[in-house]
Amino acid sequence: MSDSGIRRVRVIDSHTGGEPTRVVVEGGPDLGRGTMAERRELFGRKFDDFRSAVVNEPRGSDVIVGALWCEPADPANTAGVIFFNNIGPLWMCGHGTIGLGVTLGYLGRIQAGRHSLETAVGIVTFDYDGGNRVSLENVPSYRIAQGVTVDVDGVGQVTGDIAWGGNWFFLVDTRNQPGMPADRPLVGTRPGRNGHPTAFGIADVERLSDLAKRIRRALRANGITGANGAEVDHVELFGPPGHPDNHSRNFVLCPGGAYDRSPCGTGTSAKLACLHADGKLSPGQMWRQESILGSVFEGTVRLDGDNLIPRVTGTAYVNAEATLLLDPNDPFQMGIRG
Ligand code: PYC
Numbered sequence: 001m002s003d004s005g006i007r008r009v010r011v012i013d014s015h016t017g018g019e020p021t022r023v024v025v026e027g028g029p030d031l032g033r034g035t036m037a038e039r040r041e042l043f044g045r046k047f048d049d050f051r052s053a054v055v056n057e058p059r060g061s062d063v064i065v066g067a068l069w070c071e072p073a074d075p076a077n078t079a080g081v082i083f084f085n086n087i088g089p090l091w092m093c094g095h096g097t098i099g100l101g102v103t104l105g106y107l108g109r110i111q112a113g114r115h116s117l118e119t120a121v122g123i124v125t126f127d128y129d130g131g132n133r134v135s136l137e138n139v140p141s142y143r144i145a146q147g148v149t150v151d152v153d154g155v156g157q158v159t160g161d162i163a164w165g166g167n168w169f170f171l172v173d174t175r176n177q178p179g180m181p182a183d184r185p186l187v188g189t190r191p192g193r194n195g196h197p198t199a200f201g202i203a204d205v206e207r208l209s210d211l212a213k214r215i216r217r218a219l220r221a222n223g224i225t226g227a228n229g230a231e232v233d234h235v236e237l238f239g240p241p242g243h244p245d246n247h248s249r250n251f252v253l254c255p256g257g258a259y260d261r262s263p264c265g266t267g268t269s270a271k272l273a274c275l276h277a278d279g280k281l282s283p284g285q286m287w288r289q290e291s292i293l294g295s296v297f298e299g300t301v302r303l304d305g306d307n308l309i310p311r312v313t314g315t316a317y318v319n320a321e322a323t324l325l326l327d328p329n330d331p332f333q334m335g336i337r338g
Contacts, residue, residue: 005328009054012106013320014099017295018261021099021316023067024054025107027324031082035073040082040120043068044089049334051084053326056335062086062258065096069104070118077123078115079104086256086338091121092166094136094265094297094312101126101134102316121166132315136265140307141165141273144227149178150218158186158215165269165310168226169234169252170219174200187211187239199242199249202292205259212237212253236267246288246296262314263291269310272299276308 009027013020029047031039043051055064062085070080081100083093090096097117104110105128112130116123119139126136143163148170152158157179160172174186187200187208200208212235219225219232226232233255238248252260252267260267268289275281287299298313326333 007326009324009326011054011322011324012103012318013322014103014316014318016095016098016262016314016316017291017297018293019095019291020064020261021067021093021096021103022054022060022064023069023100023103025069028068031070033071033073036070036080036082036118036120039070039080040089043082043084048088051088052335052337053333054324054335055084056086056337058332058336059324060086060335062256063261065090065093067093067096067100069100072118074118076116077118078110080118082120085254086258088255089120090167090255092119092124092139092266094138094166094267094269095260095262095314095316097124097126097136097265098134098314099316101128101136102132103318104128105130106318119166124166132317133313134316135311135313138265138269138310138312139166140304141269141310142308143270143274143277146274146277147178148224150215150222150224152214152218155186155211155214158218160215161274162224162226162232163270163273164226165271165273166266167234167270168230168232169236169267169270170215170224170232171236171238171271171274172215173238175239185239187237198240199290200239200251200292201242205251205292208237208251208292209253209257209259212251212259213257216253234264234267236264236270238271241288241290242294243290246290249290249292249294251292259292261291261293262295263289263297265297265312265314268297268299268312272301272310273308276301
C-alpha cells in the first residue's frame with residue numbers, strides 16, 4: 001500500500017455508561033477562531049465528508065458520537081468542542097462531555113478540578129475527579145410545552161412534554177398515558193413477579209425504537225417543534241427503573257436513528273427541567289436516571305436567577321487510541337452515508 005496522499009486523523013475512543021464518544025485529537029479541519037456556534041455551522045456546511053469519515057461505517061457505526069476538540073475562542077476556557085453523529089452536527093452532548101473530560105485527563109491535558117468548555121449552545125462547566133468521573137453543569141434547561149398529545153400511526157394518542165436540555169426532546173412517560181388504563185403501559189412492559197411492571201431492557205430495543213420513531217414522525221407531521229421552529233429530534237421514553245436505588249429508566253432515540261446506550265446527558269437535563277417545573281424536584285435533590293442498559297447518571301438542579309442549571313454526573317472509560325487513515329484510493333474513505 002502506498003502512503004502517498006493518505007490523511008491521518010488521531011482519535012481517542014471512550015464510552016460513557018455504554019455510549020461511545022470518539023474525540024478527534026489531531027488531523028481535524030481548521031475551523032478558525034470564531035464561536036463554537038459559528039464553527040459548528042462551518043463544520044456542517046463544509047466538512048461533512050470529514051464528519052462521515054470519522055463516525056460512519058466502515059470505521060465507525062451509527063452509534064458513535066464524534067467530538068472535535070478545538071482551541072477555545074476565549075483562552076480562559078479549557079477547550080472548545082463540536083459534537084457530531086451519523087447524520088450531522090449535534091448542539092450539545094452530555095455523555096460526550098463526560099467522555100471528553102475523561103479523555104483530556106487520560107492525555108494529561110487537564111488535571112482534577114473545574115473546567116469550562118465552549119459548546120455550540122454556550123459554556124458548559126465540568127468538574128473532573130482525576131479518574132473516570134465527570135460532573136457537568138449544563139446550559140440552562142427548560143420545558144416549553146406540557147402535555148402535548150399527538151396521534152401516532154399504529155399506536156393512538158401519545159402525550160408528552162417538550163423540553164430543552166442542550167438538544168430538543170419529546171419526553172413520554174410510558175406508564176402514565178392519559179386515556180390508557182394504568183395496567184397497560186405504552187410499551188407493554190411485562191408484569192413482574194409482584195404484579196408491578198418490570199423495567200424495559202435490551203430485548204425491547206426494536207419495539208422501543210419503532211415506537212419512538214413513530215412518535216417523532218407524528219411530531220414532524222403535526223408541525224410540533226421546539227423554540228423558534230427547531231426540530232424536536234430526540235424522543236425520550238420513561239419506564240420503571242430496573243434497580244430500586246434509581247428513579248426511572250429511559251430509552252432515548254437519537255436524531256440519526258440510533259438509541260443512546262447511556263441515560264443521555266442532555267435528555268437527563270431535559271427530564272430534570274420537567275421534574276422541577278412539575279414541583280417534583282427541588283434544587284439539590286438527587287434524581288438517578290437509568291439507561292436502557294442500567295447505567296446511571298446522577299442529576300440535580302440549581303437556580304441561577306431565572307435559569308435552571310442541571311448538573312449531571314457520570315463515568316467514562318477510554319477504550320481505544322487509533323489513527324484513522326483516509327486513503328484517496330479507498331472508495332469509502334469518507335464513510336458510508338445513508
Ligand atoms: O448524552 O446528551 C447526550 C447525548 C445526545 C445524543 C447522544 N447522547
